[in-house]
Amino acid sequence: MIHVTTVRSPACRGVLESIEAPHLPRGYRAIYAEDIPGENRLAILGSEIPILARDRVAYAGEPVLLLAGPDPGRLAELRDAVRVVVREEDPVLEWESFDPDQVVLRRSADSGDPDEAFAAAASVLEARYRTESQDHLYPEPQGALAVFDYDKLVVKCATQWPFHVRDCVRSVLGVKPQEILVLPTPLGIPMDGRLWYPSVLACHAALAAYLCRKPARILLSRDEDFRFTPKKARSSVTLRAGLDAEGGLTVLEARIVLNTGAYAPLAAELLEQACLQVTGSLSVPNLRVHGYAVRTNTPPLGAFSGMGAAHSAFAAESLASRIAREREEDPLEWRSRHFLRKGSVLITGERLREKTSFEEIGRMLRASSDFARKHGSYELIRKRRSAIRSEESPRGIGIAFGYQANGAAFAALAADSFSVESTLNKDLSLAISTSAIAGDEGIRAIWRSTAAGILGIPAGKVYFPAVSTAAVPDSGPSVLSRNVAVINRLIERSCVAIRGRRFRSPLPISSRAVHRARNPLRWEGDVVRGYPFESLSCCGAVVELELNPWSLEPRVLGVWICVDGGRIASERFARSALSTSAIAALGQCIRERLPLEGGRVPEDGYREYGVLSLAETPPVAIEFLPWDDGDPLKGIGELPFLCVPAAFSAAAAQASDLNADRLPFEGGEPLAGMDGL
Amino acid sequence: MKLDFILNGEDVSCQAEAGDRLSEILRDRFSLLGVKSDCRSGHCGLCLVSLNGRTVPACLVPAFRVRGSEVITIEGFEQTDEYSDLREGFRKSGAEPCEFCRGALLLAAASLLEERPRPEAQEILERLSTVFCRCHDPAALVRGVQTAAELRARRMYFRAHR
Ligand code: FES
Ligand code: FES
Numbered sequence: 001m002i003h004v005t006t007v008r009s010p011a012c013r014g015v016l017e018s019i020e021a022p023h024l025p026r027g028y029r030a031i032y033a034e035d036i037p038g039e040n041r042l043a044i045l046g047s048e049i050p051i052l053a054r055d056r057v058a059y060a061g062e063p064v065l066l067l068a069g070p071d072p073g074r075l076a077e078l079r080d081a082v083r084v085v086v087r088e089e090d091p092v093l094e095w096e097s098f099d100p101d102q103v104v105l106r107r108s109a110d111s112g113d114p115d116e117a118f119a120a121a122a123s124v125l126e127a128r129y130r131t132e133s134q135d136h137l138y139p140e141p142q143g144a145l146a147v148f149d150y151d152k153l154v155v156k157c158a159t160q161w162p163f164h165v166r167d168c169v170r171s172v173l174g175v176k177p178q179e180i181l182v183l184p185t186p187l188g189i190p191m192d193g194r195l196w197y198p199s200v201l202a203c204h205a206a207l208a209a210y211l212c213r214k215p216a217r218i219l220l221s222r223d224e225d226f227r228f229t230p231k232k233a234r235s236s237v238t239l240r241a242g243l244d245a246e247g248g249l250t251v252l253e254a255r256i257v258l259n260t261g262a263y264a265p266l267a268a269e270l271l272e273q274a275c276l277q278v279t280g281s282l283s284v285p286n287l288r289v290h291g292y293a294v295r296t297n298t299p300p301l302g303a304f305s306g307m308g309a310a311h312s313a314f315a316a317e318s319l320a321s322r323i324a325r326e327r328e329e330d331p332l333e334w335r336s337r338h339f340l341r342k343g344s345v346l347i348t349g350e351r352l353r354e355k356t357s358f359e360e361i362g363r364m365l366r367a368s369s370d371f372a373r374k375h376g377s378y379e380l381i382r383k384r385r386s387a388i389r390s391e392e393s394p395r396g397i398g399i400a401f402g403y404q405a406n407g408a409a410f411a412a413l414a415a416d417s418f419s420v421e422s423t424l425n426k427d428l429s430l431a432i433s434t435s436a437i438a439g440d441e442g443i444r445a446i447w448r449s450t451a452a453g454i455l456g457i458p459a460g461k462v463y464f465p466a467v468s469t470a471a472v473p474d475s476g477p478s479v480l481s482r483n484v485a486v487i488n489r490l491i492e493r494s495c496v497a498i499r500g501r502r503f504r505s506p507l508p509i510s511s512r513a514v515h516r517a518r519n520p521l522r523w524e525g526d527v528v529r530g531y532p533f534e535s536l537s538c539c540g541a542v543v544e545l546e547l548n549p550w551s552l553e554p555r556v557l558g559v560w561i562c563v564d565g566g567r568i569a570s571e572r573f574a575r576s577a578l579s580t581s582a583i584a585a586l587g588q589c590i591r592e593r594l595p596l597e598g599g600r601v602p603e604d605g606y607r608e609y610g611v612l613s614l615a616e617t618p619p620v621a622i623e624f625l626p627w628d629d630g631d632p633l634k635g636i637g638e639l640p641f642l643c644v645p646a647a648f649s650a651a652a653a654q655a656s657d658l659n660a661d662r663l664p665f666e667g668g669e670p671l672a673g674m675d676g677l
Numbered sequence: 678m679k680l681d682f683i684l685n686g687e688d689v690s691c692q693a694e695a696g697d698r699l700s701e702i703l704r705d706r707f708s709l710l711g712v713k714s715d716c717r718s719g720h721c722g723l724c725l726v727s728l729n730g731r732t733v734p735a736c737l738v739p740a741f742r743v744r745g746s747e748v749i750t751i752e753g754f755e756q757t758d759e760y761s762d763l764r765e766g767f768r769k770s771g772a773e774p775c776e777f778c779r780g781a782l783l784l785a786a787a788s789l790l791e792e793r794p795r796p797e798a799q800e801i802l803e804r805l806s807t808v809f810c811r812c813h814d815p816a817a818l819v820r821g822v823q824t825a826a827e828l829r830a831r832r833m834y835f836r837a838h839r
Contacts (some may be wrong), residue, residue, distance in 0.1 A: 073696075136811075137809075137811050138811070139713070139715065139723065139775060139777030139778055139810060139811075140713060140714070140715050140723070140777055141715065186775070186776045186777070188775040188776070188778075188812075189811060189812040191811070222715055222716040222717070222718075222720075222721070277797060339825040439771055439775075440773060440775065440812075442773075504682045572771035573771075573773070575771070575814065575817075576771060576772075576773060576817060577815040578818070579813065579814040579815070579817075580811070580813060580814060581813035583811075583812075583813055583815075584811055584812075587811075606716070607718075607720060608721070609810065611809070613806035614802045614803075614805045614810075614813055614815055614818070615799065615803040615806045615807040616806075617802070617813055617815045619692065619815075619816065620815075620816070
């Protein structure tokens, strides 16, 4: 076995002039970009990332050279002795007011007549909402192993997308797909941090194995993982809202800027989801959106659970709370005049075909969290605060809503190539073959229950053959919403087909269901068309908190979440998934912020990174809207990312009398009155 | 250097280099992969083991320190009644830690139950906070440890009155 270590760019941006490696002992090898036998690039949904930088570097820490050899300690010494010479250029770090050449992708859309609506508006409010970059902090740093097995190179790594790993390794080595076998290892809870980066490490390990003809392993240290792997994109969403004389929201204009770092991985996916959910749970008749994914010289920034939509949902829902606050209206009542409903016009011009349940969710949350009473009394205290000096910790409570657009994530991928195959065996056990990775048992419980229900067999008879790219079909990337909305639907279809043949054909019976995105988004100039949802699941959240009167540090007292996720296959797993997401979302609100200094994540930044410990986590009360056995199963795991941050921000604004428009919360501008309201 | 120690109830010996840490010895020489290797700096708690009855991060223990000691990893702990109590408690409460955190969380919970047979919720959360994990369902973990505490108390009672 040989180990692989990465030599990285010392500069954020510049021309890579030379790499001077020391003399290497026998058994050690340096691997340069020129040594790559196939293509030196990893493709991910329209973005391209070099496997090893060749002429230019785009972020500090970008891999420029691999060293392979038998002793990891010696390798570390050799790595430190390599001199990487870069002719440095000023890094591009500004992103909110970006240069046109930084724009990787632009998306615009208009619906209704925004100009006319602004001209007729009784008042106009503008606000900007920002979120910082967050680390996924999945368990165990990333790594990959490549070993030869007869005529195949076997690659093992913890990935959410095994076929992406296979395709990347294949193209980097310049071999046929069937010469590469990918065996995924346990994922833990990846929070979408293992979508594409495992493919980079797999290519590094595979290159070393291929060139040195020995099994090769690469394993990042936690420090490397924290500093150089992709993180959540930073966002800045500016909203301009026009209201009529009764405070009704008649028009919204949004400028969404996502800082996607170097190479802008997944920019299209993030930006399109952000544009799609720019009104949060609200229906706005006139809408204009300009979205930009912007490149900077920081490490790549991209996916995190909530995939783009979380950025704009935070802005829209925070704005809704702010309007209600400044109009001195109950935030739930103001929203109930604006909720998206069946028939509401979407940004694509299509009408929403499903009923939403925000009203019922609001009623349940109001009762369970005692929202109206607490909100009323905290509001009274807020208004009198300037008159009464108190050293007591001020409190606030906020509410927000959101929906998960099941099936919308990755809808634009070459859909026809993704499938699931089910086989009913002679002993009436059912094998479901899919490359989709279930991050936890909850997803598998859903898949099992779906299949068992259709075929009338015990859930214990359903099993999942081990995932291997040689043995299971490509089911596409495994993200929370897709695992239910797409994979579960494919399982359902394949089982229905088996049921149809059940007593006509002898066992075993197999059926393969191929995914077809119904109507993916299509952007043409300032127009977007399509209806990308398979289904909607709705959610509301209430957050109550108190602030330290001097430092304004928040302490969350309680979180209440109410979900309409159709039929819930396992309440236990659903609660656990929602609680996990709610706490990760709160972490972003309270203190999780990737430390970026001059475009670099400092050494040992991991140690300073503030994550909520178990002892600090507040109680999270979760309730579900009642469902019938015939209701469809829907994805729910991402819902807290879409409403907890805005509920937190509304609570923090009430407690602090400041506009909590930036996450993590650290105070902000004093609450401003709105002319004309 | 040669190390002789008791590992999961058995006398073992192995060779180690001066800079080796216990976590590396356990994973690389004894293939005990339940000991996770994450931060390698005492920060994440994923490499917890029991060393002479104290729960410690194995990545901070220099290899030479284990000479003559007793080390129990999650693999050894899985053979005990205390483990069965915890596993049953977690199962009943719906606490489902992932494969990475499971061992360390169970060892941390077991060490708490040794000290405090009936721990309060906050004590449980504080003790389990030594293990870094993002995906918490704190209520389920508290219920899991408290259920395990009851099972343990019942088992002890029956053992004493057998
Ligand atoms: S690996 Fe030992 S504490 Fe993190
Ligand atoms: S249980 Fe493993 S990351 Fe949380």
